[in-house]
Amino acid sequence: MPHRRTLTLRGTGALLSGLGCLVAANMVGAPILLYIGVLLLALTAFSVLVVRVPRRxxxxxxxxxxxxxxxxxxxxxxxxxxxxxxxxxxxxxxxxxxxxxxxxxxxxxxxxxxxxxxxxxxxxxxxxxxxxxxxxxxxxxxxxxxxxxxxxxxxxxxxPEVFTLAPLTVKIGAAGGTAHTSSSRLGQGSDNLSPRRYIPGDSMRRIHWRATAHRGQLMVRQEEEESSPDALVILDRSAARWARPGDDEDRAFETAVSMCASVAVHLVQEGYGVDVIDSSGTLLGTLRGHEDDRDGLLVALALVGPRGDARDIMTLVGGTPPGPLVYITGEIDEEDAALLRPSGAAAPMLFATAPQRGAAAAAEQHGWRFARLGDDVAEAWEDVLPDRIGGPAEQRGATDVTS
The missing domain is CATH 2.60.40.10 (Immunoglobulins)
Known part of the structure; x- marks a missing residue:
């Protein structure tokens, strides 16, 4: 924070005028100039003391x-x-x-x-x-x-700003946005254990002693199936995809972050459980319908920036393909698009802020619904909706015929 000078412009003028009067009084021998000079200097000193001496x-x-x-x-x-x-x-x-x-x-x-x-x-x-x-x-x-x-x-x-997106008129995937796809992982850790009342025949080794002491009756551990997310949103923030002009804001990256937040919030409102990760596999947020989950994701997205390298989508998705898979990236060419594989997702959607020639065709060839991500986040989302008639591919075909 820059500090202001003690003397204002008027005070600087009074100080210089007082000194000038003293010099002129000695040169021309005019006592009145001496009095004026001393008065101006005394007034300036008094003003400084008035503002500087009081303790606050x-x-x-x-x-x-x-x-x-x-x-x-x-x-x-x-x-x-x-x-x-x-x-x-x-x-x-x-x-x-x-x-x-x-x-x-x-x-x-x-x-x-x-x-x-x-x-x-x-x-x-x-x-x-x-x-x-x-x-x-x-x-x-x-x-x-x-x-x-x-x-x-x-x-x-x-x-980042969260935009309202058009609803998915058809539910994607077997879960239909109302349940999670079950995995077969049982008994791993303590998060998937819940106590229930003891039933004759239960093994004594399964007694949950803490719950028993809390409720005053015998409780046993009951394993619950863990669930994997219905939807996966991936923000590609690898450094190669984005411009880094010093400390200036990259508008394309800001739009991508806003798109990521908007899609994640929208999908959870549609009934999906959503995981949001970056291109290196780092978890940015998990949305399961709680307000705290949403705030946690937005805070994480407030701090992200381009860095690192991207990993293969197959590795990021893991063994169970999601329903909607949303991949948001920056500059992408035809070769890069050909390497992106949807990994069995029911509804793969790819957004790029700076697609090069041939990137869209290469992505759609592998099953992606592709759209260029411009300033209008809601419009780009509508371009990839699964039931949209006259989507980007059809519009390009019509343009080619016209030309």
Whole structure:
């Protein structure tokens, strides 16, 4: 945070004028200039003492109306500022904002309402600091000023924007978005064990002693089948797919992240259990219909950036192919598209922000429903819906016939 100079522009002018008068008084022998010069210098020194000498201390607490701030969403920040000083100064306050957040975070102090508040809008996803609070006061003559920072910073998390997508008019896969595909893994770990009442004939080795002590009756362990997700969303963030112009924002990658969040939230609303991973196999989030799951995914996506290399889809999917498989990538050519295999998914959907010539045909040849991902996330989603008539392939064929 840059600091302002102690003297204002007027104060700098008064100081220079006072020095000039002293020099001129010695040169021309005019006592009046000497008096004026001393007066200006004394007034400037007095103004500096007025703003610098008083001791001030204060505490700041901030409250943001939303826990997670979405890109382009507006939220209100409320500050409670307690200032301890001999007298309450009049001046201007401002809360320091990062470039990723915009807002009019300044006003007069003390305010008429006694409360400091302002609106902020998320511009770029990530975790950013807000603060400290800066109080600027000026002496009555406007010659000297003082800026003092109070309180600590508070982090605000800006998450990617989630768009509303068109519904799937037909359920994909055998589960139909209402159940999970069962796996045969039993008795692995403790997450798949649930206690039930003891039934005569149960083995004593299966008694769940903790549940027995808690409920006051014999309880035994009952193995439950684990389930694998119905849908899988993969965000390809390998460095080779994206441009990295220094610290500047890559709009294509931001669109891909927003698409990933939108698709995952949409599929869970359709009744699917959704796993979201990146191209290296790192789990970004698991959605099973809970609000905390959604927030956890959005926070994870707020922090992702292009890095590493991509792994083969077969390895990422594992043994049980999902129903919908959504793969979101950046720059892709015909050879790259030919290497992407849907791995037995019931509804493979591929989005690319920068497809090269021949990439779409190569992807569709292996069973992908392909769409170029532009600024309109909802439009790209509609282009790959399984029941869409006149999809991208048919539209390209019509264009070829016309040309």
């Amino acid at each position: 201390a204060g505490t700041v607490t901030r409250q943001i109306s939303t826990d997670l701030l979405t890109v382009s969403e507006t939220s209100r920040v409320t500050l409670r500022f307690t200032l301890r000083a001999l007298r309450v100064p009049r001046g201007l306050w401002r809360d320091v904002l990062p470039p990723a957040v915009t807002g009019d975070s300044a006003g007069e102090y003390p305010s008429e309402t006694g409360q400091l508040s302002y609106l902020i809008t998320g511009v770029r996803r990530g975790v950013w600091p807000i603060g400290p609070l800066v109080l600027r006061t000026v002496d009555p003559f406007g010659l000297a000023q003082r800026e003092q920072a109070f309180g600590e910073t508070r982090s605000v998390t800006v998450v």
